Amino acid sequence: MKYAINLYQASSEIPTFMTMAKRSETSLLSLIQRLQHALQEHPNQSLAEFWNTHSDVPPSQAQLLTPAFLQQQLYGQIARPWERLKRNKPKKSVLKKMMATDWADFEILNLHPSLSRKPMTLSFVLELLRNAISHDKVRWDKDLNATFSDWDSNKLRFSLPALIRFMEAFEAFRQS
Incomplete structure (x- = not known):
């Protein structure tokens, strides 16, 4: 799945990343869990490579803090x-x-x-x-x-x- 980041969410919501095509959501927690798994399974993969597999947004424009x-x-x-x-x-x-x-x-x-x-x-x-x-x-x-x-x-x-x-x-x- 590819994710774009929704930066301007209300502070009471769970932080999510919106899928560009299907508009389904995944949480930041899920993304961090996937990152942890990727670090264990593919320790030589760069963060930019990981990001590119999960987002349509270029790594240079990534905004994880909401x-x-x-x-x-x-x-x-x-x-x-x-x-x-x-x-x-x-x-x-x-x-x-x-x-x-x-x-x-x-x-x-x-x-x-x-x-x-x-x-x-x-x-x-x-x-x-x-x-x-x-x-x-x-x-x-x-x-x-x-x-x-x-x-x-x-x-x-x-x-x-x-x-x-x-x-x-x-x-x-x-x-x-």
């Missing part, structure tokens, strides 16, 4: 782990003292006046991100920059590279 896929990553790498970590009192207390910008840069779009005088700690940012992720309050622009908001209209924006750095730093912290 809002829906990124939303799933956020849940698995921030929301769920934060719920576990915040029960670990020693680690959580460290996060209350660390500045969030130690892990990645982000833009403060709106902050409640009572919070603007407080330091922007990792504990606060992780809680805001967790709430935004869990309550579908993450918005993606065309460049896949993410804006996280909460019920108090606090808003933070991360570029995709900064968001990836933040997730990697959180993973490293959890494993330390």
Whole structure:
């Protein structure tokens, strides 16, 4: 089967790839499973060769990252782990003292006046991100920059590279 990528899906949908001719769908998970199989069965096959067997889109135009896929990553790498970590009192207390910008840069779009005088700690940012992720309050622009908001209209924006750095730093912290 040949697949073209549907980049502009609603973030609540499962990421899919549309078949050009038959309009049937396959999930990104299925594509990754096929890639894993191809790596085991054909270890010398290039990624471009693999892509060409599964898509009409040239490899140079491949766009695998979608809002829906990124939303799933956020849940698995921030929301769920934060719920576990915040029960670990020693680690959580460290996060209350660390500045969030130690892990990645982000833009403060709106902050409640009572919070603007407080330091922007990792504990606060992780809680805001967790709430935004869990309550579908993450918005993606065309460049896949993410804006996280909460019920108090606090808003933070991360570029995709900064968001990836933040997730990697959180993973490293959890494993330390």
